[in-house]
Amino acid sequence: MSSENELNPNPTCAKPWVDAGRKRATAEDVARIAGVSRTAVSRAFTEGAYLSLEKRTRIRNAAEILGYRPNALAAGFNSNRSNLVAIVTGNLNNHYDSLVTAELVARLNGLGKLPVVIGRTTDNVGDSEVLEVLDYPLDALVIRAGSVKAETVEKCLRLQVPVIVSGRILTVGNVDCLCCDNQAGMEMAVAEFARSGRQRIGYLGGHPELSAEQERSAGFVAAMKKRHLEPVVMERADFSFEGGYAAAAKFLQALDRPNAILCGNDAMALGVLNFARETLGLDVPGDLAIIGFDDIELARWPCFDLSTIRNPIDATVDGIVSLLESRFADPARHGKTIRIAPEFIPRSTH
Amino acid sequence: MSSENELNPNPTCAKPWVDAGRKRATAEDVARIAGVSRTAVSRAFTEGAYLSLEKRTRIRNAAEILGYRPNALAAGFNSNRSNLVAIVTGNLNNHYDSLVTAELVARLNGLGKLPVVIGRTTDNVGDSEVLEVLDYPLDALVIRAGSVKAETVEKCLRLQVPVIVSGRILTVGNVDCLCCDNQAGMEMAVAEFARSGRQRIGYLGGHPELSAEQERSAGFVAAMKKRHLEPVVMERADFSFEGGYAAAAKFLQALDRPNAILCGNDAMALGVLNFARETLGLDVPGDLAIIGFDDIELARWPCFDLSTIRNPIDATVDGIVSLLESRFADPARHGKTIRIAPEFIPRSTH
DNA sequence: TCAAAATAAGCACACGTGTGCATATAGATC
């Protein structure tokens, strides 16, 4: 780069037809070709600006020749809007988290925002990665990873970046929150087990540091207590199919096997279902009733047909988008909290 | 340590993020507080710049108080690097495409790039959405959607945006390409069917406009011809589980049922498997052998244990990243093409 | 003690765009 400057000390006088391929064309280039001022070029791409038709077409032709498009980043530089919206995802190896992210990405695309995804396929995103993206002037930050610390969220707010936390309720600053009513969901599931007379009910949860898990396990315990029932199993896995499979290998081969198991998400429920049917040859739901959480696409597959608590993706993404839009409209408004209502989806495993 | 008001954040006291002046702190603000020039602030955050230790610590303290971080977008404005890398994904409802995108996102995060995802969960991304993101000065554009036109790719190149096409070979400009050797993969699968003496072999493909599908169906036809075999079934679906399930409902209930079916991807193969076993009660692989393509995670689940052709995600993402890095190092180099070698994964459905 | 070298710090520019303000031209109204 320095050698380039030495060879060509006056870049503005460089032959544009020789090295025009080196850099993106600017409004200045178009102005030179079209024989107008740079301002006119800017106006040619601004709806409703005063510009004679003749000039406008001349400029647009020149722009077409040079392959010019206004640099949106430079434009947003003034208006203090980058259109960048960062999404800190949960584990992208998880079907549910992955699909929520995908839907949100699609919606943001439609809104003319650039969704910048921060995520992992192995574990959850660390706080340092969140801080790194804050070097950029984000229009907003959507946090779905349940592991991000409240302290990190405060740093975002200090940088004047609106934060929306999804999947957990956070009481920091003007943060918008959105979360499934996990407790209500677990209550529904336990009620179903109780209705069909299941007595030996167990629970298989996920990572205890994730707030969704904390709410769900607490909801399960509360629902059991309400009915004077004692959990037969309180196990933990990692929210994955393999984790559920491995956990089932333990608690389904114990002496006092549960006859109903409530899982913290569908992936683990499918792991349990698979081990119970294929490996142990159990009858589901005869010997063992299973209820999951989320209602991922796989739960609907005929080979599984898993009863579950739906954590509706469309309502979640709708909520996030509406929070975003109202935040853009009024950056100083108080933080809102939206609770998403879960729904029991009866299928054939309970 | 010297800042007495920030080290004691009392929640009931004045919250700095509320009244901190509506805008992100700039180097100018820090300079004013620290009593130095703006240049000094810039140097305080530049490794190896001449700056006395005393000033450096003073500036960093002031920055800490104001919650200042250098605006990476403004900085990149000069160096002509935005660190934005757009990823045009395939259908994000597809497990394979979704996971490739996720892995790529994770890798780009590690490289300090901002992955901007353009994608849908219903169909494939349209060309207009690709053109929209070109308003931004991208460091690179990774195209995985098989539906993007070559003409659109040319427009990217005119804007000096390096393009990497994954999943298809494109012979336009200095474009880097990366694609699984689909033909070799199909040859492996047909060879397996032939080895075990299957005679009535069928094929279930996906959207015919996707180039991956074109290569795979052509590969299948070529492999059959080579062995003087005539396909019993040539069907199409939409690369989804439901599509495979519905297609199986047709060709598995015909009079001359195939005894081996090769599918364009794993999702459809699982749909076929499910219909064959659950609905028709067929023995797989006794009555019907099934081989898929991709080797998604589900294929490994014990309840499926699907034989398939692995389209390795790690090698694919490694390849994309290496193409990206060498392109950053030498923007003018000729386009490269990388072929990813598939691998037959024998499991229990063939 | 003096020159040369090393360090420290600031001014001013470049990056690409939109837009407020001022100015110029043409047409219309009185």
Place this chain on the structure above:
DNA sequence: GATCTATATGCACACGTGTGCTTATTTTGA
């Protein structure tokens, strides 16, 4: 003809940063 309005165009600034160039200060070397 004079005044007013609508249209048309350009100048200059702001946005936030890194850095080349210049100048001031300190340290080193003989």
